Amino acid sequence: MANDASAAFDTLSPAVSKGSLADPFTPSADSSLWRKNFLLGAATASYQIEGAVDEDGRLPSIWDTFSATPGKVLAGDTGAVACDHYHRWESDIDMLASLGLEGYRLSIAWPRVMDAAGRPNRKGLDFYKRLLNRLKEKGITSFVTLYHWDLPQHLEDRGGWLNRDTAYRFADYTDLMSRELAGTVDAWATLNEPWCSAYLGYGNGHHAPGLANDRFATQAMHHLLLAHGLAIPVLRGNDPASQKGIVANIGRGTANSDSAADQRAAHLFEVQHNAWILDPLLKGEYPQDLFELWPGTEPLVLDGDTQTIAAPLDFLGINYYFRTNVASDGAHGFRDVPLEGVERTQMGWEVHPDGLRDLLTGFRSTYRNLPPIYITENGMASDDKVIDGHVDDTQRISFLKRHLAAVDQAIKAGVDVRGYFLWSLMDNFEWAFGYERRFGVVHVDYSTQKRTVKRSAELVAKFLKERKAKV
Template sequence: MAANDPGSTFDPPADAVVRRPDFLLGVATAAYQIEGAATEDGRLPSIWDTFSATPGKVLHGDTGAVACDHYLRWEEDVELLAGLHVDAYRLSIAWPRVVDAAGRPNEKGLAFYRKLLRRLKEKGIRTSVTLYHWDLPQHLEDAGGWRNRATAYRFAEYADLVSRELAGLVDFWSTLNEPWCSAMLGYGTGHHAPGQADLLAANQAMHHLLLGHGLALATLRRNDPASRKGIVVNVGRGTTDGTTPDDARAAELFELQHNDWVLDPLLRGQYPPRLHDELWPAARPPVQDGDLETIGTPLDFLGINYYFRTNVRADGNGGYVEVPLPGVERTQMGWEVHPDGLRDLLTGFHRRYDNLPPIYITENGMASDDRVVDGAVVDRQRIAFLERHLAAVDEAVKAGVDVRGYYVWSLLDNFEWAFGYERRFGIVHVDYATQRRTPKRSAELLREFLARRRSPS
C-alpha cells in the first residue's frame, strides 16, 4: 500500500479493506491527554494530576492541566473532525469529571460529553467511547486504587451511571483502555500513575481491572442495548535475534506476559498457567469464586492497540531482557517501526482463540518531532507508517481475521503521559502556546482519501 512519494499521496489498492465503505476509518484521543480544564465545573483530581505534579515523574515537569484545552475548544475540534471526513471518533470519559467523591453524578461534566456526542452524531460521525483511559479519581487511589477489589465495584457503578446518562449517543462502548499499561506501568514499574513498583500489586491491579470490566459489561448491556460493547487492549510482538532455545523461550515469555496475561482471562476464562509457574511464581492474582466467569463475559468486539516490536533474549535467570536491534527504523519514542508485527499478532490471535470477536484497531500511530514550516507540517515518516500498517491489517484480513476498523492515534498532538508534550503523535499539530491547530500532511491525505471513498468517480 505504500505510495511512491509518502509526502504527496495516499492511494491504497482497489481491493484493500480500507476502501470498503463498511470498514471504519477514524481517529482517537483520550480525556486527560487533550481536555485540560483540570479544575473546571467540579472535576476532581485524578491519579495523573497527582503524578504529573510530582517532580521528576513527567518529562520537563509537564502536566495535563491545560493540554489541548479541548474542554473549552471542543466545538472547533468537532469541526476539524468533520472536515477530515472520518467515519468514527474514539474518545474517553474522564471519570473524575462526571462523578463526585460520593458517587453522585456531576451534571456539568456529564453535560459536556452529552453536547460533544450529540454534535458528533449531527456530523454523521460514529462514536466510540472508552470509560477508563487511566485517569482514576485520586480519592479511590487513596483507598487502595486498583489493588483494592472495591475499585472494581466503584467502576461498575460509574459505568452504570454514565451509560444511563449517555444511552443512545454511543455506538461503541469500551470498558478499559490498555489494562496491561494500567497494571504494569502504574503498579509494576512505577513509570505511570500512581507510580508504584511492586509486581504483586500489578497482578492485583490487573485482576481488579478485568473484574471491573466484566461487571461493567452487564450494566452497559442493560442500559444501552443498541450499542456494541468491548474492551481495548495493547498488544506487543516479541521476537529474538538469539540462537538458543532459552532465547526462543524468552520471546514466548514476553508475549505471554504482554498479551496472554490479558487475553486469556477475557477469551479463555483463565490466567495462563505458565505466566505464574515460570515467570512470576510469587505474584498471583487474587481470584475469588465466579470472578473468571465475570471476566470472560462475551465481547461484541475487541479493540487492539499496536505500536512496535520488542527484541528479547534470555536473561540467564529464567526470564528475558530487551536487546534493541541495531539499524532499524525508529520513531521519536525510540520504538521500532515493524508493521509485520501487527499482521503476525492478528493472525496468531485468530489461530489461538476460537471465540475471537470482531476486531477494531483502536490505536496505531507514531510520534515524531513535527514542526510547522511555512504554515505546513510534512510528516513523511508518519504517512509511510500509516500506509504500511494499514497494509499489514489488509494482509491479516485476507488471511481470515475479522478486522472491521482502524483508528489513527492521534487526532491531536497531546500530553503523552510520562513524556509530556515533547512527543507528538497527532495528525494535527498543536501549538501549545496559542492552541492553534494545523493539520499535518498526513491529515490532508487522510481527508482526501476519505472524500474520494465517499464519492468514488
C-alpha cells in the same frame, strides 16, 4: 501473503521522500480499506487533551497527582491545560468532520462526572452529552472508553486498583454513564490498555500512581479485569443497541537467536504483554507461564471472578505500536536486545508493521471465540514542526501506509478487522513524556492552541473522499 506490509500500498514517491506535498495516500485497488463499512477514524483520551482540571466540579485524578510530583513527567509537564479541548471541543469536532474521518474514539474523565460520594456531576455530564450529540449531528461513529487511566484520586487513596472495591465503584460509574448517555454512544469500551494501568502503574512505577511491585501488578490487573466483567452486563442492560468491548495494547516479541532459551524468552514476552489480558477475557483463565516470569505473584481470585471476566464481547480493541527483540535473561524471563539499523520513531520504538499482521493472525488461531476487531490505536511520534504553515510528516505517512497494509493482509488471512483509529487526532500530553512527543495528525502549538493539519491527515482525508465517491 507478502512479507513486507508496504507491498499492499503504493510506495512513497521520490518527491515525497524529499518532503514534497504531492504524494497520494491510496491503497491498492484490491485493498480491504475500500470497503464502505471499514471504519476509519481517530482517537484521543480525556486527560491528554481536555485540560480544565479544576473546572465545573472535576475532582483530582491520579494523573493530576502524579504529574505534579517532581521528576515523574518530562519537563514537569502536566495535563492542566493540555489541548484545552474542554473549551475548544466544538471546533475540534468540526476539524475532525472536515477531515472526513468516520469515527471518533474518546474517553470520559471519571473524575469529571461523579463526586466522591458517587453522585452525578451535571456539568461534567453535560459536556459529554453536548460532545456526543455533536458527533451524531456530524454522522461520526462514537467509540467511548470509560477508563483511560484517570482514576479519581480519592479512590487511589483507598487503595486504587489494589482494592477490590474499586471494581465495584467502576461498575457504579458505568451504570451512571450508560444510563445518562444511552442512545448517543455507538460503542463502549470498558478499559483502555489494562496492561499499562497494571504494569506501568503498579509494576514498575513509570505511570500513575507510581508503585513498583510485581505482586501489585498482577492484583491490580485482576481487579481491572473484574471491573470490566462487572461493567459489561450493566452496559448491556442500560444501552442495548450499542457495541460493548475492551481495548488491549499488544506487543510483538521476537527472539534474538534460534536458541531454545531465546525462543522461550520471546514466548514469555508475548505471554506478559498479550496473554495476560486476552486469556482471562477469551479463555477464562490466566496463563500459567505468567507466573514463571513472576513466581509467587498469583492474584487473589474469588469464586466466580473468572466467569465474570470472560463475559462475551461484541468487539476487541487492539492498540499496536512496535515490536521488541528479546533474549533470555538466564533466569525466568527475558531482556530487551535492541536491533541496530532499524527504523525508529521519536519514542525510540521500532517501526515493524508486520508485527501487527502476525499478532492478528496468531490471535485468530489461538482464540476460537475471537470477536470482531477494531484497531483502536496505531500511530507514531515524530518531532513535527510547522514550516510556512505546513507540517510535512513524511515518516508518519509511510508508517500509516505500511500499518494499514498490514491490517489489509490480516483481513485477507481471515481476521475480522472492522476499523482503524489513528493515534492521535492531535498532539497532546503524552503521559510521562509530557508534550515533547507528538503523535497527532494535527499539530498543536501549546502556547497559542493553534491547530495545524499535518500532511498525513490531508492524505487520509483525500483517500476517504475518494472512497466515498467510489463506493
